[in-house]
Amino acid sequence: MRTTPSPPVDVAALLPDLAPLARTTVRLHPRPGDPAAGESSLGGPLLWPAGEPWPMCDGPKGYDHFDEPAEAEVPLAPVLQILAEDVPELPFPDDADVLQVLWCPFDHEPFSSPRPQVRWRRRSEIGEVLAVTPAPDEEAQERHLPDPCVLHPERVVEYPSWDLPDELWDEIARMDEATGESYENDLSVASGTKIGGYPGWTQNPHWPVCECGSRMEHLLTVASWEFSRGDEKRWIPVEDRPAMAGWTWDAADDHPSKPIQNPAGLMLGDVGGIYLFMCVTCPQRTVDYRFDCS
16 A cells, blocks of 8 residues: 555645646556466466467667667567556546557657557456466566556555646646646655546647547656655655665665655656556547657
């Protein structure tokens, strides 16, 4: 269990115009562990049918940090598996109760980031499960390969941090000054890997639009870090705060803060995130993605 501290102020009461924009996100709180294929996980084994070929990167070729062409036809890396009973809020198609996200561990255009793929499954139709996940390509970027983590889903109310009219920002500035709090850092978008809610954009928002003309909804975020600093007021869970004592930017790798802030060992660009979006209007449930970093 992980518990996000309650907000220090009632945002909806102080800024009624923000109240309709409140959304519930499910913070997944990944922590190092040994998840089984039949569990929700980050970086763990998947409920993959034994008779189904493992997906390979289908090109164009990715690029490493030195802009050298990466090897084609590399196996995709398992990133996230969510079971419906753990996050029923996730918009599963009618014939699915498992979400799986995989990606190529090399950088790809147009964002110079891993390129994800999504699979929806129904457990009753999987049959025999693949016993061993294919090993990653030996040249794969290690920090694009998430270490196995168990999940601790928690529901948190959040508000958009970027997609607001200018006049609301004036009201937010007055609220911050009056309360001594920071809307942008502690009251708006929850940090970390999560389902639903709002993307934690670090650059200007770039929402994908489906071919049907509808703006897609945020499906999930896979984040490099679970929070950006060791002294945050809000996004470090209550249970983890004692282990954060003595945190510094250059803390040793064996400091207890490391598996709290960066449990999966990911680094996407410069502490970036990959955001997946879904069209909830068209029957195809089209999925797209975006990437940004600081």
